Amino acid sequence: MRIIITDCDHDNIDIEKKVFADAGMSVELKQAITEDEVIAQCQDAEIFIVQYAKITEKVMDSCPCLKYIVRYGVGVDTIDIPAATRHGIQVGNVPDYGMNEVADHAIALALSMIRKAIEMNAFTKNQKWDYARSIPIHRFSEMTVGVIGLGRIGRNFAQKMHALGFKVIGTDPCFQPTPETDAFVKPVSMEEVITQSDVISLHCPADGNLNLFCAETFKKMKKTAILINVARGGIINEKDLDQALSDGEIGGAALDCMLGEPVSKDSPLFRHENLIVTPHMAWYSQEAAQELKRKVAEESVRFARGEAIHYPINKLG
Numbered sequence: 001m002r003i004i005i006t007d008c009d010h011d012n013i014d015i016e017k018k019v020f021a022d023a024g025m026s027v028e029l030k031q032a033i034t035e036d037e038v039i040a041q042c043q044d045a046e047i048f049i050v051q052y053a054k055i056t057e058k059v060m061d062s063c064p065c066l067k068y069i070v071r072y073g074v075g076v077d078t079i080d081i082p083a084a085t086r087h088g089i090q091v092g093n094v095p096d097y098g099m100n101e102v103a104d105h106a107i108a109l110a111l112s113m114i115r116k117a118i119e120m121n122a123f124t125k126n127q128k129w130d131y132a133r134s135i136p137i138h139r140f141s142e143m144t145v146g147v148i149g150l151g152r153i154g155r156n157f158a159q160k161m162h163a164l165g166f167k168v169i170g171t172d173p174c175f176q177p178t179p180e181t182d183a184f185v186k187p188v189s190m191e192e193v194i195t196q197s198d199v200i201s202l203h204c205p206a207d208g209n210l211n212l213f214c215a216e217t218f219k220k221m222k223k224t225a226i227l228i229n230v231a232r233g234g235i236i237n238e239k240d241l242d243q244a245l246s247d248g249e250i251g252g253a254a255l256d257c258m259l260g261e262p263v264s265k266d267s268p269l270f271r272h273e274n275l276i277v278t279p280h281m282a283w284y285s286q287e288a289a290q291e292l293k294r295k296v297a298e299e300s301v302r303f304a305r306g307e308a309i310h311y312p313i314n315k316l317g
Helices: 014-022 035-042 057-062 081-086 099-114 117-126 152-163 190-196 215-220 238-247 286-304
Strands: 003-005 047-050 068-071 090-092 144-148 167-171 199-202 226-229 252-255 275-277
Touching: 014 286, 035 057, 047 286, 057 081, 068 286, 081 090, 090 286, 099 117, 099 152, 099 199, 099 226, 099 252, 099 275, 144 152, 144 190, 152 167, 167 190, 190 215, 215 238, 238 252
Parallel strands: 003 047, 047 068, 068 090, 144 167, 144 199, 199 226, 226 252, 252 275
Antiparallel strands: none
């Protein structure tokens, strides 16, 4: 079975090669990202391992041997899932490789905003030693954290924030409370999360949630509320966020995901002192990166052997 990594910006694919070699298989690395590049370089592959490549219906029509597509990561927005299903092509991802990392990054952003650590670092170094500039800061136990999306990462984030003393509420149409989750998160409506939270952290997919946070939403939030996005660009309307920060409608925001990544340093959003931005790095730790590489290869081996894959996206048959 011919297995191709369509594209990959990692330093090497040694981990993937070892997994395949141990299974008596081999893998080839291309650097094909556009439709035409994928068609030209990967046409006779049966398995694609994809990072950024656009796997559209045109690609599928031109790759008649293709049976399985697995993505480095969680999001599969560059893959046409309905078209894959029509073509009988299984699609998979690796949703759990950086679960702790993403939750921990959201926590780091939230605490940095709440304790004003970055703001006060700059003020202290560049102006003067004076804690009064930070007033007011509130005790964690007096604050409510709202979580939008209670999947693996959202629950991980909620449990850890609860352990730090915050009251945690959350919303997710697919969430089923259990005695375990009852101990750290209270399910509420979207409206309650938006209006009651001092911190709102996004852990939902972009699909079905584009512009979820827009001018109308910002008007409903507390004026002191902080918005965290470690999910996907597009969930927040960035033009409306710029206006909300300018008008003081919310307390601040911290973004790890934005539209049009990589984002230029000239972005109008970047002028706001009450905005923290990191370059889509929430997923990353050395251990998570290695786990991701290993798992995409292991999933490919399972599929090639006719075994059940662990992380199917679409249902065939």
